Amino acid sequence: MSGAQSLAQPGGISDPALIQLVNKLQDVFTTVGVANPIDLPQIVVVGSQSSGKSSVLENIVGRDFLPRGSGIVTRRPLILQLINRPASSQSNGANEELVAGDDKAANADEWGEFLHIPGQKFFDFNKIREEIDRETAAKVGRNAGISPAPINLRIYSPNVLNLTLVDLPGLTRVPVGDQPRDIERQIRDMVLKYIVKPNAIILAVTAANVDLANSDGLKLGREVDPEGQRTIGVLTKVDLMDDGTDVEEYLGGFGGGEELFETHKAYRNKSSYCGTPYLARKLNLILMMHIKQTLPDIKARISSSLTKYTAELDSLGPSMLGNSANIVLNIITEFTNEWRTVLDGNNTELSSSELSGGARISFVFHELYSNGIKAIDPFDVVKDADIRTILYNSSGSSPALFVGTAAFELIVKQQIKRLEDPSLKCVSLVYDELVRILSQLLGKALYRRYPGLKEKIHSVDPKTGKPLPATATPARAASPTTGDTNLGGDNNSGFFGSFFAAKNKKKAAAMEAPTHTQGIGYPLLISSYYNIVKRTMIDMVPKAVMLNLVQLTKDEMQRELLENMYRTDTLDELLKESDFTIRRRKECQDMVKSLSKASEIVSQSRVDLAALQLKARRNPQGYRTIVHNTT
Numbered sequence: 001m002s003g004a005q006s007l008a009q010p011g012g013i014s015d016p017a018l019i020q021l022v023n024k025l026q027d028v029f030t031t032v033g034v035a036n037p038i039d040l041p042q043i044v045v046v047g048s049q050s051s052g053k054s055s056v057l058e059n060i061v062g063r064d065f066l067p068r069g070s071g072i073v074t075r076r077p078l079i080l081q082l083i084n085r086p087a088s089s090q091s092n093g094a095n096e097e098l099v100a101g102d103d104k105a106a107n108a109d110e111w112g113e114f115l116h117i118p119g120q121k122f123f124d125f126n127k128i129r130e131e132i133d134r135e136t137a138a139k140v141g142r143n144a145g146i147s148p149a150p151i152n153l154r155i156y157s158p159n160v161l162n163l164t165l166v167d168l169p170g171l172t173r174v175p176v177g178d179q180p181r182d183i184e185r186q187i188r189d190m191v192l193k194y195i196v197k198p199n200a201i202i203l204a205v206t207a208a209n210v211d212l213a214n215s216d217g218l219k220l221g222r223e224v225d226p227e228g229q230r231t232i233g234v235l236t237k238v239d240l241m242d243d244g245t246d247v248e249e250y251l252g253g254f255g256g257g258e259e260l261f262e263t264h265k266a267y268r269n270k271s272s273y274c275g276t277p278y279l280a281r282k283l284n285l286i287l288m289m290h291i292k293q294t295l296p297d298i299k300a301r302i303s304s305s306l307t308k309y310t311a312e313l314d315s316l317g318p319s320m321l322g323n324s325a326n327i328v329l330n331i332i333t334e335f336t337n338e339w340r341t342v343l344d345g346n347n348t349e350l351s352s353s354e355l356s357g358g359a360r361i362s363f364v365f366h367e368l369y370s371n372g373i374k375a376i377d378p379f380d381v382v383k384d385a386d387i388r389t390i391l392y393n394s395s396g397s398s399p400a401l402f403v404g405t406a407a408f409e410l411i412v413k414q415q416i417k418r419l420e421d422p423s424l425k426c427v428s429l430v431y432d433e434l435v436r437i438l439s440q441l442l443g444k445a446l447y448r449r450y451p452g453l454k455e456k457i458h459s460v461d462p463k464t465g466k467p468l469p470a471t472a473t474p475a476r477a478a479s480p481t482t483g484d485t486n487l488g489g490d491n492n493s494g495f496f497g498s499f500f501a502a503k504n505k506k507k508a509a510a511m512e513a514p515t516h517t518q519g520i521g522y523p524l525l526i527s528s529y530y531n532i533v534k535r536t537m538i539d540m541v542p543k544a545v546m547l548n549l550v551q552l553t554k555d556e557m558q559r560e561l562l563e564n565m566y567r568t569d570t571l572d573e574l575l576k577e578s579d580f581t582i583r584r585r586k587e588c589q590d591m592v593k594s595l596s597k598a599s600e601i602v603s604q605s606r607v608d609l610a611a612l613q614l615k616a617r618r619n620p621q622g623y624r625t626i627v628h629n630t631t
Contacts, residue, residue: 018291019162019284021605023081023154025298026164028597030079030115030152037305037591038298038598039199041290042079042164043232043283046191047205047217049170052236056205057167059276060283062159065112065125066167067133072179076136077150077190078167085109087158110159115152128153143178148190161284165203166194171216188220196224199294201232201286208235232286234279299602306595313588315445316581324571331453332565335441336558342437343554360433361550365542369426373538376422378415378530379523411526416533423541430545434553449581453574456565 022040029036047053054066054073057080067073087109112122114131122128132151140147146169168191175183195202202225204217212218221231341347342357355363438457441447447454565574 017605018288018295019164020083021295021601022291023083023164024601025598026079026081027115027152028601029594030150031594037595038301039197039294040298041199041201041287041294042166043201043203043287044166044168044191044194045203045205046168046195046220047170047234048215049172051170051205051207051210051217053167053170053205055236056203056234056279057165060160060163060165060280061155061157063110063125063155063157065128065132065155067129067136072146072169072172072183072187074167074169075140075146076169077148077194078132079150079152080163080165080167081152081154082160082163082165083154083156084160084162085156085158110155110157113154113156115154145180146183146186146190148193161280163280163284163287165283168194171220191220192224195221198230199290201230201290203232203234203283205234205236207237209237230290232283299599302595302598302602306592306599309588309591309595313585313592316585316588317446317449319577319582319585324575325566327575328453328566328571329562331446331450332558332561334446335457336561338441339437339557340554342441343550357437360436361430364426364429364433365545368429369422369541370538372422373419373534376415376418376534378418378526412529412533415526415530419534419537423537426541427545427549430549434550449577450575451578452576453565456574457561 022042025038025040026036026042029038045053045057049072054068058064058066061080061082066078108123110123110125112125112128113120114122114135116135117131122131132153135151136147139149150166169187171184171187171191172179173184175181180186194200202217202221204215204221206212206215206217218231218233222228225231343361345358347357442454442457447457
């Protein structure tokens with residue numbers, strides 16, 4: 001049995017079921033075509049152009065299969081899944097399509113499979129290289145552009161250990177030829193997108209003949225992993241170093257060039273853990289340990305994400321099926337029921353910081369309007385001289401012993417007229433609150449789903465019964481909160497200011513010296529009568545507004561909506577969904593599908609998650625940064 005096989009046995013250094021489980025989860029999200037919402041453990045290979053990244057991967061696989069050339073060769077992320085398959089195993093199924101080639105070394109024990117071509121096996125590794133080139137060109141063309149869309153490749157071989165690696169475009173600084181001007185930023189953003197994830201293990205590849213201080217891979221890795229807890233350094237091209245120099249001071253492990261390491265005086269003492277086999281075993285062990293530590297959290301994230309997207313999908317509702325007339329009828333009925341519920345204060349979504357719904361209308365009646373009426377003083381406008389003049393005019397040529405009715409009514413009517421303006425403003429405030437409630441109800445997901453229906457409900461001005469102008473925006477009352485107790489204060493500006501404009505004016509006690517009219521109690525008579533009128537207004541105006549505005553909308557809204565909207569010729573137009581709803585429903589459906597499949601894969605796995613969670617608590621993650629070498 002080969003070393004790779006012994007290492008991959010259950011109970012050995014690594015359990016292949018762990019890495020295969022992550023591979024299945026990776027395939028689920030790629031196949032469905034959605035962005036992976038779960039941070040899956042994987043080894044991400046980063047480095048500058050021509051640093052030897054491709055050589056590292058090909059040495060691990062033991063085959064030449066990656067595109068070669070100058071400039072940017074890797075232009076799409078390549079998710080490479082290596083799966084150990086014993087040589088004695090036979091091919092599954094007799095009808096699988098085989099891709100023949102001219103590779104004399106091709107055999108039935110090693111092949112590759114692309115996720116975008118399910119069921120097709122590539123036994124010729126030259127054909128794998130051609131398929132990578134073809135699929136890359138199909139996405140980004142033949143120029144030097146790049147794309148974040150990954151290519152998924154599985155390689156089955158008895159000579160590999162179970163690994164998941166991501167090969168990314170090499171970092172570059174200066175655009176060459178027909179490369180985009182911002183190619184450096186594009187590649188950097190793509191690399192950061194992969195390595196910034198906490199579950200990504202960074203394999204930073206650096207040529208040995210380049211100063212480590214100038215290593216692009218290590219620099220980028222340090223940005224997201226300052227302590228090097230999940231960074232592995234790989235030194236390549238050791239045989240190209242200048243005479244008299246070596247990398248002994250950096251090395252924690254080696255890869256490739258076994259003969260060089262066995263004979264070189266600086267490296268031969270470490271030959272027992274040199275070369276690609278040691279690098280592959282080390283990566284396999286680290287990845288397996290990493291998966292063990294993160295798998296319980298992955299299962300929890302899958303469950304929470306599935307719950308989140310399922311709830312959003314339910315809120316969006318199914319695509320319109322069935323009778324459109326019944327759907328419109330149900331929406332109108334639901335809307336009017338919500339309208340009544342909010343006005344009656346039976347809404348389940350109660351706020352502890354701000355008044356809402358019917359409570360705001362009550363606030364207008366019993367706080368704003370009541371205090372505004374009470375603050376009106378008849379004597380801040382009518383002076384003593386005015387009263388004397390009216391009395392003299394009403395008595396004619398002979399002084400009157402008693403006050404005439406005509407004079408009294410003249411004075412009082414002038415003051416009662418002053419109550420009209422705050423009463424009308426009270427009606428406007430209540431109306432604005434009703435419009436505000438209407439806008440809040442129409443802001444729910446159900447009505448965003450049908451913009452035509454929403455506009456139809458909101459298109460009529462209840463004051464006139466005619467459509468609102470396109471630019472009309474109803475006035476909004478201030479937002480009363482439970483802390484608005486200082487209703488008088490100095491707040492004489494704004495929409496509520498007129499209620500309290502006269503509150504701080506001079507009172508009768510600050511007037512001039514008592515006159516003859518005060519002596520006979522005429523101001524007292526006016527004040528007493530005026531107070532009776534104010535109490536009547538405070539009592540009757542809210543009742544009239546409730547009856548003719550608030551209660552009327554509760555009783556008549558459903559009938560009015562049915563008369564104006566329940567028409568056969570307009571139903572389909574009303575139920576035309578918004579583009580956002582259609583697009584978002586498709587996204588949620590795809591995400592729920594992929595997460596459900598992922599949850600099923602994790603649930604059916606034979607991996608003991610409880611045991612893994614216990615081990616993770618006992619052995620917290622903490623990789624040291626190690627340096628390997630390959631040529």
